[in-house]
Amino acid sequence: MDIAHAPTARDRVRAELVEEIKAIGRRHLAQHGAPALSLRAIAREAGMVSSAVYRYFPSRNELITALIIDAYDSIGTAVEQADAKRRRPDVNGRWLAICRAVRGWALANPNEWALLFGSPVPGYAAPIDTVDPAARAPLVLLRLVADGVAAGEIIEDRTATMSRAVRSDFAALRASMRPSAPDSVLARALAAWAQLFGSVSFELFGHLHNVITDYDGYFEMQMRAAGAVLAGRG
Amino acid sequence: MDIAHAPTARDRVRAELVEEIKAIGRRHLAQHGAPALSLRAIAREAGMVSSAVYRYFPSRNELITALIIDAYDSIGTAVEQADAKRRRPDVNGRWLAICRAVRGWALANPNEWALLFGSPVPGYAAPIDTVDPAARAPLVLLRLVADGVAAGEIIEDRTATMSRAVRSDFAALRASMRPSAPDSVLARALAAWAQLFGSVSFELFGHLHNVITDYDGYFEMQMRAAGAVLAGRG
DNA sequence: TGTACATCAGTGAACGCGCGTTCACTGATGTAC
DNA sequence: TGTACATCAGTGAACGCGCGTTCACTGATGTAC
Numbered sequence: 272m273d274i275a276h277a278p279t280a281r282d283r284v285r286a287e288l289v290e291e292i293k294a295i296g297r298r299h300l301a302q303h304g305a306p307a308l309s310l311r312a313i314a315r316e317a318g319m320v321s322s323a324v325y326r327y328f329p330s331r332n333e334l335i336t337a338l339i340i341d342a343y344d345s346i347g348t349a350v351e352q353a354d355a356k357r358r359r360p361d362v363n364g365r366w367l368a369i370c371r372a373v374r375g376w377a378l379a380n381p382n383e384w385a386l387l388f389g390s391p392v393p394g395y396a397a398p399i400d401t402v403d404p405a406a407r408a409p410l411v412l413l414r415l416v417a418d419g420v421a422a423g424e425i426i427e428d429r430t431a432t433m434s435r436a437v438r439s440d441f442a443a444l445r446a447s448m449r450p451s452a453p454d455s456v457l458a459r460a461l462a463a464w465a466q467l468f469g470s471v472s473f474e475l476f477g478h479l480h481n482v483i484t485d486y487d488g489y490f491e492m493q494m495r496a497a498g499a500v501l502a503g504r505g
Numbered sequence: 506m507d508i509a510h511a512p513t514a515r516d517r518v519r520a521e522l523v524e525e526i527k528a529i530g531r532r533h534l535a536q537h538g539a540p541a542l543s544l545r546a547i548a549r550e551a552g553m554v555s556s557a558v559y560r561y562f563p564s565r566n567e568l569i570t571a572l573i574i575d576a577y578d579s580i581g582t583a584v585e586q587a588d589a590k591r592r593r594p595d596v597n598g599r600w601l602a603i604c605r606a607v608r609g610w611a612l613a614n615p616n617e618w619a620l621l622f623g624s625p626v627p628g629y630a631a632p633i634d635t636v637d638p639a640a641r642a643p644l645v646l647l648r649l650v651a652d653g654v655a656a657g658e659i660i661e662d663r664t665a666t667m668s669r670a671v672r673s674d675f676a677a678l679r680a681s682m683r684p685s686a687p688d689s690v691l692a693r694a695l696a697a698w699a700q701l702f703g704s705v706s707f708e709l710f711g712h713l714h715n716v717i718t719d720y721d722g723y724f725e726m727q728m729r730a731a732g733a734v735l736a737g738r739g
Numbered sequence: 740t741g742t743a744c745a746t747c748a749g750t751g752a753a754c755g756c757g758c759g760t761t762c763a764c765t766g767a768t769g770t771a772c
Numbered sequence: 773t774g775t776a777c778a779t780c781a782g783t784g785a786a787c788g789c790g791c792g793t794t795c796a797c798t799g800a801t802g803t804a805c
Contacts, residue, residue: 303628391710481636
């Protein structure tokens with residue numbers, strides 16, 4: 272499996288087929304959702320017999336893992352790029368850009384959103400390989416708040432009462448970022464993150480039905496407000 | 506199907522069996538998740554042949570609908586009762602009680618949570634019968650904020666810019682409540698709701714793994730902060 | 740540059756299992772006179 | 773109160789379909805001398 276030589280023709284064809292199988296898988300995901308993802312159906316569409324897929328993925332779960340990693344990388348890239356397009360000191364603009372990137376990605380890839388942030392797939396447990404890709408988008412937010420604190424755009428408030436355990440959780444989180452941010456800001460960042468993902472899931476999973484009609488306007492308004500709270504100027 | 510007479514022995518047995526089938530379904534849901542819900546497996550466990558279930562539910566989807574309605578009623582009841590246990594003017598206490606009731610219910614019924622608030626079940630579209638039960642929990646929050654506004658515990662802020670469409674969405678929402686609340690408060694109520702449900706889903710679906718260890722303390726802290734923002738004293 | 744051997748891709752059949760739904764039927768429970 | 777008929781619950785077989793995974797095999801592509 273580990274290729275020490277220059278890639279041969281066979282290697283290249285193999286890499287292409289891995290990508291094609293994933294692409295078909297993604298399409299099936301988009302149409303029928305993760306629980307209905309079928310190796311046989313994918314094989315049929317790829318023009319091979321079902322057992323041939325096992326040359327590329329040792330099991331259905333490994334294919335799902337590959338799709339999950341790709342999806343995390345996809346939303347991670349979208350968020351990183353949206354963030355990078357803004358001037359670094361424009362903290363509020365970056366926050367809004369991140370929000371729009373998350374929602375835009377979700378609307379474009381609803382079933383992948385459900386795969387990542389909806390119900391766990393029955394009989395599937397995510398392996399460690401997914402951890403790093405999963406961290407990309409949240410890391411953008413952490414960098415943003417660190418920048419905001421350094422620039423004085425995000426202010427610390429009188430720290431809310433928190434348990435010693437939560438303080439040490441936050442300390443561990445802070446250790447993974449430079450520059451860093453105080454507990455009260457980390458708490459607000461995670462709160463904003465929960466609100467962002469909660470809002471998108473509400474919209475996507477139909478819980479705003481019969482309540483909101485102007486989804487764009489509603490989201491925009493809510494994320495502006497969330498940005499103000501995040502900044503400590505709520 | 507509509508019983509105009511006094512319930513006969515047969516009617517009572519039928520009602521019992523409907524309940525037993527739902528109970529088994531709930532247990533299967535809890536163990537394997539909604540997509541794996543199987544009429545045949547339920548029939549086996551109920552000690553009947555698979556076709557016999559069709560005397561009680563005309564299709565798998567109708568059984569799922571029944572389970573969804575029961576789950577909405579279950580969380581709705583939990584929230585209503587938690588709210589009712591607090592003195593009515595204790596707005597912040599009621600908010601926290603609602604939060605704890607939502608999370609407590611979710612932790613006790615993770616797969617039903619996933620059924621209601623996670624990914625949509627493939628091939629299933631919720632019928633109108635689910636709308637009223639689904640509204641019970643959010644209605645508690647709306648009553649709470651209306652009370653809070655009336656008591657001066659929840660204050661209006663300079664209303665954020667919102668589109669005309671969002672304003673009319675809010676007006677429609679306001680029409681369904683008495684007493685009512687201004688746009689800025691409704692917006693904050695929905696934001697708090699999204700944060701609450703986002704936080705619980707994050708915890709339940711594993712997105713706080715390797716970040717938070719003290720889930721109880723973390724949730725408590727976040728919902729206190731959310732309550733302050735909701736009140737307009739963030 | 741040519742040959743012998745090893746590696747790999749893909750086939751086709753099979754195993755063993757599951758599912759939702761329909762249908763003709765038996766036997767028990769209810770209803771109307 | 774008793775009988776004739778209608779309704780309902782549950783059976784058992786079948787239809788038609790799906791799935792993941794394994795395995796022995798063929799034929800093509802690569803590697804080493």
